[in-house]
Amino acid sequence: DQQGKRPGSMEAVEASLWVETSGSLHKRAVASLNYDELLASASIRADLAPHRSGIERALVRAHWSRADALANSTEVEKQSMRRVLSALAARCPWTAGLEGALACVCGGLLAHLDEEEDVFWVAVCIVEDLYPKLYAPCAQAQDGGKEEVEEHLLSELGQALPEVASRFRELGIPVSIVTDEWWPTLFSNALCTDDLAVAWCMLL
Incomplete structure (x- = not known):
């Protein structure tokens, strides 16, 4: 058993x-x-001071530790999380303010991947490749297309959950109230571990 994962299990394979x-x-x-090298850079760069503060706050607040981990591994995981987030800050300094969301994402990765460096590089792909796609609607909304974005989100929701979409329309509630919480964490704050693994298999 590797921190609760069975090496030959479908979860480990996925x-x-x-x-x-x-x-x-x-x-x-x-x-x-x-x-x-990124870790070494992160420890000395003055411009990353806000990231370091954000990381420490995220480590206190984020519910990212594996439920099936041994009691004495919590501090070990915290150190791994701190290193991954620090290296991410060094490579992607524009993520300042997203430390809490990234802690949730990296927590999900740490729960499934054995190697800390694998966690880091998959997280890099999420930040550099997936985040821009997910945040494109947000950027469009800032450019004056908010109504179009909301309509698109409602349309997508309506295809999967028509009754829910209808209720959103009836109450006049913007879907972005919900999705703005989902996108940065890639649903890790909304789905259980098994469902999250399925969702990430589709996203990654």
Whole structure:
């Protein structure tokens, strides 16, 4: 047993596929700075001070620790989380303010992947490749297309859950109230571990 994961289980197999399908192997191969170099950079860069404060707050608040982990592994996981988030800050400094959401995402990755560096590079793919796609509607809304974005979200919701979409319309509640919480955490704050693994298999 590896921290609650069965090496041959479907869950472990699916998680190992994230490393390949996300593009993390390519990013690792062509990176100008490797994981250890990014960690060293993160510890001395003055411009990352806000990130460091945000990371410490995220470690206190975020519910990211594995439920099936041994009691004495919590501090070990916290150190892993701190390193992953610090390296992410060094590579993607524009993520300032997203430390809490990224802690949720990386917590989900740590729960399924054995290698800390695999967690980091998959997280890099999420931040650099997936986040821009998910945040595109937000950017469009800021440019004056908020109504179009809301209509698109309602339309998508209506295809899957027509009664829910109808209720949103009836009450005049913007769907973004819900989705703005889902996108940054990739649903890790809304789904149980098993359902989250399924969702991430579709996203990654």
